[in-house]
Amino acid sequence: MVAQECAEANMLDRTPTTDGTGPTGSDTSREQQTAVDKALTLLMSLAQEDREVGVSELARRTSLTKSTAFRLLGILQRNDVVERVGSSYRLGPQLFDIGRRVYGPTPLMLQERLLPFLTELYVLTQETVHLAVLHRTDVMYVNKLHGHRRARTPTRIGSRMPASCTAVGKALLAFDHDAAEQAIAGGLPAPMENSVTDPEDFRAELARIRQEGIAYDREEILPGVSCVAVPVMGAGGRPVAAVSVSGATGRLDPARIAPELRRIAFEAARELGATTRLRARREPATSQQTAAA
Known part of the structure; x- marks a missing residue:
């Protein structure tokens, strides 16, 4: 054929x-x-x-x-x-x-495994919730949940945005030095007046994110929309994804959302860790059975 x-x-x-x-x-x-x-x-x-x-x-x-x-x-x-x-x-x-396989199996696994945590976050906040992964110097949105009062965001599942302009992107770049430097070397885009374009200011913001564990988008990608994000940490102290809550500036209260956002990201990381350990235990057993056959 x-x-x-x-x-x-x-x-x-x-x-x-x-x-x-x-x-x-x-x-x-x-x-x-x-x-x-x-x-x-x-x-x-x-x-x-x-x-x-x-x-x-x-x-x-x-x-x-x-x-x-x-x-x-x-x-x-x-x-x-x-x-x-x-x-x-x-x-x-x-x-x-x-198309679902363009970025490999990891985003699909994250979409499935972390959906309950995104659902819980949406129920608690009633705001738009994102799950994203880093792809070179962009973020790729793996999942998105919203309700009737969703924020007017330019994102959709499978779409990409410059990581330096988004809360999820900055949460991931803060723990990936090479990707952060590549983003800076490529020129930090400025879709909005609030976007951080000075390399030293951007490095300082990433340092703060590493210390506090939380990132913000203060109308840096779209006027009237703010966002708060935290990384979902994996093995070796590197994030595998980031989760965020977006909403209308003034309505969204990052200080109120931050504790629940941190808790849910921690529980999501624990779930991923348990899944990885279970898979690791199964693979040697499967290999032994194959060898015996």
Whole structure:
């Protein structure tokens, strides 16, 4: 099936397009890359919409001929990467499964294991609650809970933000010297007037976070929204994630929330530690059973 699809993709590029722009060279690897490029262009165009899109519209957006777009969409459809709805198309379920694995198994494990703690935090605060992990110099949001009076945050599950502008990011950078220095070397972004952009001021804030164990976002990513976060510590004194509470500035009281936030993060870390120890005990037993067999 894969070989057949690759052959079909190559044929798409060997056949000159009606507008005269199709490739005519004999370099097979270049032809394959061109076909993949075209397929990815179609996927990215579909990703910009919350609705189904017709072939003619997709062809216009991607500068492909209608016949090329139609045949590529057929290949993608057979692999569940896109779905056909009548004469239109939308992204398929296989992309969701692939996307969940982009950052490896750890975020998925954290999302599942720490959901009860995020739920408890939301019940206590009735504010927007986040779970995030560090990805290079960004934070990636693993989970998010909110109610009817949720804060107007720019975050969603799976999205990324510059770590230096967020409470969860600063809570994680404070305990990762290399990542913090990379963030500083890359230039600290300033989405808001309150964002910390001076390297020495930022290092001083990270030092305070290491001492107090709590980080703040004082309208540094969005006007009118504040946030307080703490790290969830793992083995070796390094955080594996951070949890936060976000709310409207003035309504959110960090001093009131901080004790419960620290307690829940501590209990979450203890749960992760117990899970890790249990897995470590099981793995030697499994290895012994495999060797014996």
